[in-house]
Amino acid sequence: MIASVLHEAAQWLADDGRALWSGAEIGHERVLRDTVAGLFHVAVGDGDQVAGVMKFELADAHFWPEIEPGTSAFVHKLAVRRAWAKKGVSTALLSYARARAQQLGLAHLRLDCVADRQGLRQLYEGFGFALHSVVRIGASSYARYELPLAP
Secondary structure (H helix, E strand, O other): OHHHHHHHHHHHHHHOOOOOOOOOOOOHHHHHHHHHOOOEEEEEOHHHOEEEEEEEEOOOOOOOOOOOOOOEEEEEEEEEOHHHOOOOHHHHHHHHHHHHHHHOOOOEEEEEEEOOOHHHHHHHHHHOOEEEEEEEEOOEEEEEEEEEOOO
16 A cells, blocks of 8 residues: 555656656565565545555665764655645644654654755745755755754
8 A cells, every 4th residue: 555655656746747766666575675664654544545655764874874873763755645635644744753753752853855846845844844955966956854853
């Protein structure tokens, strides 16, 4: 079910000319491994339908190599089914991530996105994330965001 949400979101973005995740990133084996590891969390809508998913991690050496382990949580692969778009699913998932990071006693919740995704950046900024930096990795630029958490 998680993989189907990711594939739906990836297809929607690709159809709009904004391809995001590679097949390997959201392939069955990888998603299954991350799900079994407890990294994916789901938002459930009416009738127990999975409305959205996100990956919640405690390390991100790829996008945040300078961050000391044990200080932050990282949100990745936030995806919402099109039928649930603009209905607060992203906000609910981010709220869960913030609460979980606070429960773990972490100082920050962090995430990244492709720098030219203005709608996504507005969502994050509207939630309270502040732009930390823009970094170039490979051929792409990524906006890195952080949300300080109350102790």
